[in-house]
Amino acid sequence: MNRRELLLSALAAGYARPLWAAQPAPKATADAVIVLWMGGGMAHTETFDPKRYTPYEMGTPSEKILSTFPAIPTVVDGLQISQGLEKVAQVMDRATLIRTYRAGDLGAILHSRHQYHWHTGYAPPQTVAAPHIGSVIARTLGPLNEAVPAFINIGQRFDVGEGEELKAFTTAGFLGSEFGPFNLPYPDQAIEAVRPPAGMTPSRFANRQALYKKLVGESVVGKVGSDYQKDSLLRSLDNAHRLLSSPAARAFDLTKEPKSSYDIYNTGRFGQGCLLARRLREAGARYIEVTTEYVPFFGWDTHDNGHTRLAEMKRQIDAPIAQLVRDLEERGLLDRTLIVLASEFSRDMMMEGKPDARVRDQVTVPDIVNELKFYGMHRHFTDAGSVLLFGGGVKKGFIYGKTADERPCKTIENPVVIEDLHATIYHALGISPKHAYEVEKRPFYVTRDGLGKPIGALLAKGI
Numbered sequence: 397m398n399r400r401e402l403l404l405s406a407l408a409a410g411y412a413r414p415l416w417a418a419q420p421a422p423k424a425t426a427d428a429v430i431v432l433w434m435g436g437g438m439a440h441t442e443t444f445d446p447k448r449y450t451p452y453e454m455g456t457p458s459e460k461i462l463s464t465f466p467a468i469p470t471v472v473d474g475l476q477i478s479q480g481l482e483k484v485a486q487v488m489d490r491a492t493l494i495r496t497y498r499a500g501d502l503g504a505i506l507h508s509r510h511q512y513h514w515h516t517g518y519a520p521p522q523t524v525a526a527p528h529i530g531s532v533i534a535r536t537l538g539p540l541n542e543a544v545p546a547f548i549n550i551g552q553r554f555d556v557g558e559g560e561e562l563k564a565f566t567t568a569g570f571l572g573s574e575f576g577p578f579n580l581p582y583p584d585q586a587i588e589a590v591r592p593p594a595g596m597t598p599s600r601f602a603n604r605q606a607l608y609k610k611l612v613g614e615s616v617v618g619k620v621g622s623d624y625q626k627d628s629l630l631r632s633l634d635n636a637h638r639l640l641s642s643p644a645a646r647a648f649d650l651t652k653e654p655k656s657s658y659d660i661y662n663t664g665r666f667g668q669g670c671l672l673a674r675r676l677r678e679a680g681a682r683y684i685e686v687t688t689e690y691v692p693f694f695g696w697d698t699h700d701n702g703h704t705r706l707a708e709m710k711r712q713i714d715a716p717i718a719q720l721v722r723d724l725e726e727r728g729l730l731d732r733t734l735i736v737l738a739s740e741f742s743r744d745m746m747m748e749g750k751p752d753a754r755v756r757d758q759v760t761v762p763d764i765v766n767e768l769k770f771y772g773m774h775r776h777f778t779d780a781g782s783v784l785l786f787g788g789g790v791k792k793g794f795i796y797g798k799t800a801d802e803r804p805c806k807t808i809e810n811p812v813v814i815e816d817l818h819a820t821i822y823h824a825l826g827i828s829p830k831h832a833y834e835v836e837k838r839p840f841y842v843t844r845d846g847l848g849k850p851i852g853a854l855l856a857k858g859i
Contacts, residue, residue, distance in 0.1 A: 412535070412571050412833040412840075422850075424826030425789025425857065426734040427540060429533065429683050430673050432717060434709075435552070435690030436507065436697035438739035439773035441805055442706050444782035445495045446478045448801070452703065456765045461745050462803060464703040464772055472793040480710030483718035490721055490730070492790040492854050496797025496807040499741040499778035500814060501753050507690060507697065508561035510740035510778075515565045517818045517843055524835050525569035529818060530683040532842050534575040535568070536827055541680025543642035545578035548676055550669040550686045553581045557691040570835045577685075580648075583668035587649040590639050647679035648672070660719050665689065667716035674723050677733060688712065696739060699759050702772015721786050734788025734824050738817075742781035743773035744804065750779030751804050779806040783817065788824045791856050812851065819848030823859065 441447045447462035467476040470485040475493070477485055500513050502520075513519050516526040527535070534546035547568075554563055568576035580586045639645055646652060650671060661671035669686035676684055688695050688709065698705050717737065724730040749755040759774045780799045798809035819829035822842055829848035832839035839846075852859035 412835055414536070415832040415834055415839050421826050421828050421831070422823050422859070424824065425732075425855070426787070426824040427732045428677055428681065428734070429530075429788070429821060429825065430677065430720070430733060430735045431530075431683075431685040432670070432713075432735065432737040433685055433687040433690075434696050434713075434737065434739035435511065435687050436695045436739070437741050437743050437776055438696045438709075438782070439698070439702070439706070439743035439777075440495065440780055440782040440799070441742075441744070442702075442773055443478050443481065443710075444493055444784060445780070445799055445805070446476060447805055452765075452768060452771045454766055458745055458761055458763055458765055458770070459803065461765065461771070462805065465706070475793070475795060478710075480707055481714050483714045487718045487721045487786075489793045490725070490786050491792065492785040492794045492796060494783040494785070494796045494812055494817075494854070495780065495799055496810050497738070497781040497783045497812045497817065498750075498807055499781065501750075501778070503755075505741070505749060505755055505758070505776040505778065507692070507740060508558050508564070511562065511690065512565040514738065514740050514814055516569075517814055517848070520564070524840065525567065526565070526840075527569035527571045527575070528565055528567060528577065529821070530577060530685060531568035531571050531575040533683045533822075533825060533827075535571045535833075536831065536842070537682060537825065539680065540682050541644060543639055543644040544647070544676065544680045545639070546682040547575065547577045548580065548673075548681050548684045549577035550580045550583055550586075550672055550684065551665055551689050552579070552687045553689065553691075554579070557694075562690065570840070571833065580672070583665060583672040584650055586672055587645070587651075590645040590648045644679045647675040650675075657719075657723075661716045663712045663714075663716055666712050670716035670720045674720055677724065677729060678727065698743065698772055699774050700769045700772075702743070702774055704768065704772070706772065724787065730787040732788065734790070734821065735784075735786040736821065737784040739781060742777045742779075744775050744777035745773055746775065747777055747804050748775045750777070751806055753778070777804075779804065783812070785854065789856055790824070790854050794854070796851070796854055810853075815843040815848035816851055819843050819850040820854055822848075823850035824855070 441463045442465055446467040449463050449466040450461045465479040468479050468485055469476055470488040472488050475488060499510055500519055502509050509520055515528050518526045530547035539546040566577055580589060661667045666688045673684045673686050693699055696709060724733055748757045761774055762770055765771050796810055799805050800808050822829055829843040830841060830846040832841045850859055
């Protein structure tokens with residue numbers, strides 16, 4: 397199925413009728429989720445699961461390099477993470493750290509395929525347009541504040557790199573446009589998205605809204621979409637119009653933040669995104685995703701200069717993440733907000749894939765490190781990866797899973813797969829992993845085939 401056929405199948409979908417789960421919904425410990433997305437493949441051995449440190453020295457055999465940063469202590473006895481995350485280290489007593497996330501075996505390792513898998517819980521391609529986890533949450537639970545979009549996506553542009561591939565899963569799919577993401581690629585310009593253009597009078601803006609609805613009727617959705625999909629799109633327009641006149645729109649304006657607070661977060665677009673996420677959580681957003689942004693060969697996608705680029709990525713994320721945790725805690729929101737820091741897979745110097753599922757190498761790494769650009773983790777590693785959780789009913793100062801201390805630094809205890817991670821997130825929100833929607837006269841479960849199992853060991857109150 398090509399992209400056009402997939403789009404048409406989504407437009408043809410009727411009302412996604414919820415089916416009662418085979419088991420009762422759990423009691424919620426969280427009302428909202430903030431996902432901090434490390435797009436591009438965050439190396440676990442360079443961040444939250446450090447191994448033996450090998451400093452840079454020309455002539456070092458590549459196979460000897462496990463970590464290019466030394467480990468640092470955290471506020472949790474016996475728990476170490478990687479240098480460059482000193483501020484996050486000071487809030488690890490509020491965190492649960494998963495060290496054994498295993499990415500799916502999807503054949504050739506491609507970022508967009510693995511990101512699709514992570515965000516929908518289903519491996520591509522699917523015969524229906526699978527909804528993003530944010531859309532599932534928005535549809536199932538509804539908004540916390542009627543004026544604020546339930547699903548807000550911060551920091552990702554769709555006109556660079558693999559933007560079209562990212563659009564394939566950054567959507568509500570068959571659930572309908574009204575549950576899709578409110579996209580804000582530039583956090584410092586978010587306020588522009590929720591107010592009319594300068595000089596636009598209220599009456600002129602109302603006329604423009606009416607004319608736009610007529611144009612929608614001539615769009616692909618208007619011509620070939622089902623009645624439900626047409627109505628859903630119109631409702632999404634009405635929701636956006638409602639936000640423009642709501643006091644909640646002020647939450648999108650970062651200039652309203654005190655300078656002392658803004659400066660802590662202002663490490664770049666990701667840091668600004670974390671600040672915006674905090675403000676939107678206060679205003680009543682249900683699901684917020686903040687990304688470091690996935691663009692091929694940038695950010696965490698370290699096919700070269702791995703050490704140098706990770707030093708910069710840590711600078712961008714360290715202070716904002718720690719401050720986000722502290723701010724939500726001070727405002728009494730952390731206990732009911734589940735923060736999830738994750739990436740599509742990890743990285744290794746030598747191994748592509750996992751020991752029992754090797755795939756074709758996509759990066760050439762010399763046997764001997766003779767230039768700084770080869771010092772770092774360049775290949776896609778799918779056997780282990782780190783996921784960091786805060787708030788929302790998870791345990792505090794807790795480590796889950798164990799990886800090998802020598803290469804391959806694979807999972808050796810308590811593997812975590814995407815359907816179980818999603819089931820845990822849904823469980824915290826009071827959603828059964830067997831919850832389903834009817835599409836094409838069959839159930840589509842919020843976890844793959846309804847088989848996801850929440851990991852009770854991660855939750856303060858168990859299951």
